[in-house]
Amino acid sequence: xxxxxxxxxxxxxxxxxxxxxxxxxxxxxxxxxxxxxxxxxxxxxxxxxxxxxxxxxxxxxxxxxxxxxxxxxxxxxxxxxxxxxxxxxxxxxxxxxxxxxxxxxxxxxxxxxxxxxxxxxxxxxxxxxxxxxxxxxxx
Numbered sequence: 001x002x003x004x005x006x007x008x009x010x011x012x013x014x015x016x017x018x019x020x021x022x023x024x025x026x027x028x029x030x031x032x033x034x035x036x037x038x039x040x041x042x043x044x045x046x047x048x049x050x051x052x053x054x055x056x057x058x059x060x061x062x063x064x065x066x067x068x069x070x071x072x073x074x075x076x077x078x079x080x081x082x083x084x085x086x087x088x089x090x091x092x093x094x095x096x097x098x099x100x101x102x103x104x105x106x107x108x109x110x111x112x113x114x115x116x117x118x119x120x121x122x123x124x125x126x127x128x129x130x131x132x133x134x135x136x137x138x139x
Contacts, residue, residue: 016056017079019046019063025080027089028065028072043067063093069106073099 017025020035023044029035036053038044045064046055057063057076065072078092124132 015079016058017081018053019044019051019055019057020053021081022057022076022079022092023063023065025083025089026092027083027086028067038065069110070103071099072103 020032020039023029023035023038024032029038039051039053042050043066044051046057047062048064057079059076059079061076063074063076065074073096074093075096076092077094080088080092083089
């Protein structure tokens with residue numbers, strides 16, 4: 001749960017949220033347990049350091065998140081301990097332009113590399129597999 005503090009104007013404000021809960025609420029992970037596994041596995045860096053799941057996230061902090069071959073560099077823009085709609089989750093963070101450019105470049109490289117992989121385009125049809133089994137005497 002987000003911790004609240006009173007400002008000079010007397011209103012309550014969210015001060016910080018647990019890292020695993022924030023990643024879940026921002027819809028980077030489907031469950032908090034998966035978010036905790038990613039943090040424990042070193043897939044998440046918080047301000048350049050390897051955090052624990054209970055690390056408190058604050059506004060303006062940087063979160064580096066590795067998902068598959070891609071790395072997202074995210075700045076925290078909003079703290080919300082509750083998981084809401086995807087539109088709301090997108091307002092909770094801002095991805096840096098360098099991160100977006102690096103991910104697009106990597107995606108293009110991966111796409112180009114798959115074009116040279118002869119195995120990627122080659123798949124047997126059901127008929128081909130049946131014929132192969134008959135030739136081998138297994139059918």
